[in-house]
Amino acid sequence: MKPSQVLLALETLIGIQQPVFLWGPPGVGKSQVVAQVAKRLGRELVDVRPVLLDPVDLRGLPHINGDKRAQWCPPAFLPSSGKGILFLDELNVAPPLVQAACYQLILNRQLGEYRLPEGWTIVTAGNRETDRSVTHRMPSALANRLVHLNFEVDLEDWISWALDNDIRTAIIAFIRFRPKLLHSFDPQRSEKAFPSPRSWEFVSGILAARPNPDVEYDLIAGTVGEGAAAECTGFMRIYRDLPDPDAVLMSPDTVDVPQEPATMYAVCQVLARKASEETMDPIVRYANRLPAEFGVLLMRDSVKNDTAIVNTPAFSEWASGHSEILI
Secondary structure (H helix, E strand, O other): OOHHHHHHHHHHHHHOOOOEEEEOOOOOOHHHHHHHHHHHHOOEEEEEOHHHOOHHHHHOEEEEOOOOOEEEEOOOOOOOOOOEEEEEEOHHHOOHHHHHHHHHHHHHOEEOOEEOOOOEEEEEEEOOHHHOOOOOOOOHHHHOOOEEEEOOOOHHHHHHHHHHOOOOHHHHHHHHHOHHHOOOOOOOOOOOOOOOHHHHHHHHHHHHOOOOHHHHHHHHHHHHOHHHHHHHHHHHHHHHOOOOHHHHHHOOOOOOOOOOHHHHHHHHHHHHHOOOOOOHHHHHHHHOOOOHHHHHHHHHHHHHHOHHHHHOHHHHHHHHHOOOOOO
16 A cells, blocks of 8 residues: 555544554655654654563553552553554564563553553554564464554655655655655665665755765765665756756746756756746746656646645646646
């Protein structure tokens, strides 16, 4: 399932308090989708990493109550009121004894004297066994009490997320140009760094920090691997030589139209970030001069940047003239 579908599925399962497990390779954004659904539903999110706990950490500590009987005090990180999501991330990385401690919490919504409040739902996540990550096999009885969703990377979902989260325009343009590098993970290889939605977010942060040119490649290679870094830095040289987007908007009918696909991807992404009701007319005029597939790309990303542009006369005229390819 692509991220937008996982989000819709989680909304349904959280509404009926059905525990769920998200399966996916490293770095695809499983925890971010859980945070997004919590925000959309207006619920608190408690993120617990069972791999960092001992079995007794979940049960809490004993104390002697008034009738001189031992009673367990639950840990402060377990919710006591309200509504929310208890997110047990990387559950299958935790040792079997810790998973066993989570077993009763997931199955019966309680652990010893502690009871999970009404209004809270348990969501769990982890990497697949085929990803060669450190995992422990989940007990069959526990697995049978969970709904299992397989998380897959989707380019358009990532682009929408990137536009909403201030990912550098150059990175979005590059991933548009080389979509296979959005996530390229081979569990059979021993590379420490590989391209993933999470690592491209790191690259965006690195570029925002304006690193010294002498170390820029090494920083990117240390984040997404040498092959992806070589392509990305080559694309960045093209991107940095682009004409000023304001100049394009000022002279959309006469400014040069690039011929190289990489340059066209870059120009489209830069202009899409400028899309608004005020700039729609020159953007449409420029889009009409591009090859059809790039014109559609520019319009789609412009809508993602500002949905209000669909109400402009310029966009309506363009859409009516391209209805056969605007799918």
